Amino acid sequence: MMVVMVMLGGRSLLQAGPVEHGDAKGERLHETMEHLGKLFKQVRGSLKDSTKYAAAADAAAKMEGLVLEAKTLMPEKVEKMPADQRAGAMKQYRLNLCELLGQLSQLESALVEGDQTKATAAPDACAATMKKGHEQFREEED
Numbered sequence: 850m851m852v853v854m855v856m857l858g859g860r861s862l863l864q865a866g867p868v869e870h871g872d873a874k875g876e877r878l879h880e881t882m883e884h885l886g887k888l889f890k891q892v893r894g895s896l897k898d899s900t901k902y903a904a905a906a907d908a909a910a911k912m913e914g915l916v917l918e919a920k921t922l923m924p925e926k927v928e929k930m931p932a933d934q935r936a937g938a939m940k941q942y943r944l945n946l947c948e949l950l951g952q953l954s955q956l957e958s959a960l961v962e963g964d965q966t967k968a969t970a971a972p973d974a975c976a977a978t979m980k981k982g983h984e985q986f987r988e989e990e991d
């Protein structure tokens with residue numbers, strides 16, 4: 850029987866749960882987040898113009914895919930924690946991203962429905978979760 854593996858960034862989509870990371874995976878989280886940031890900017894810039902909603906809905910869906918990817922990666926800040934604190938931190942990290950996933954799904958739905966009131970409100974919830982996640986898991990700039 851032929852097994853078809855769907856690959857995303859070299860990793861199987863079937864693989865679930867957070868994984869340890871070395872340098873390459875740490876770099877991947879950075880790239881994933883940069884991509885997330887660009888798409889979020891695109892979505893926010895489309896809200897006043899409903900002719901852009903179809904493209905914005907696709908961008909929101911791509912963001913959901915990136916969040917699934919981010920869930921499998923370990924932030925550098927967590928990697929540097931004492932071993933006995935890592936599992937608890939990764940649990941919180943995962944919950945934070947699950948919350949974001951739900952909010953992005955609401956955003957996508959509003960864009961697909963063409964509901965401008967809902968679509969305009971939805972990014973604020975995402976931004977609040979982003980702020981929380983960054984305060985907790987992003988390393989301070991030097």
Ligand code: HEM
Binds near residue numbers: 878879883886887
């Ligand atoms: C809409 C939601 C989000 C957007 C648009 C976003 C965007 C970004 C961007 C642009 C960066 C790289 C630039 C920088 O360091 O300032 C970044 C880094 C990071 N974000 Fe997010 N983020 C979001 C949500 C989250 C959440 C919920 C978490 C944690 C649960 C998180 C964790 C991180 C971490 C750990 C980094 C540092 C990655 C590294 O450089 O190694 N982000 N994010």
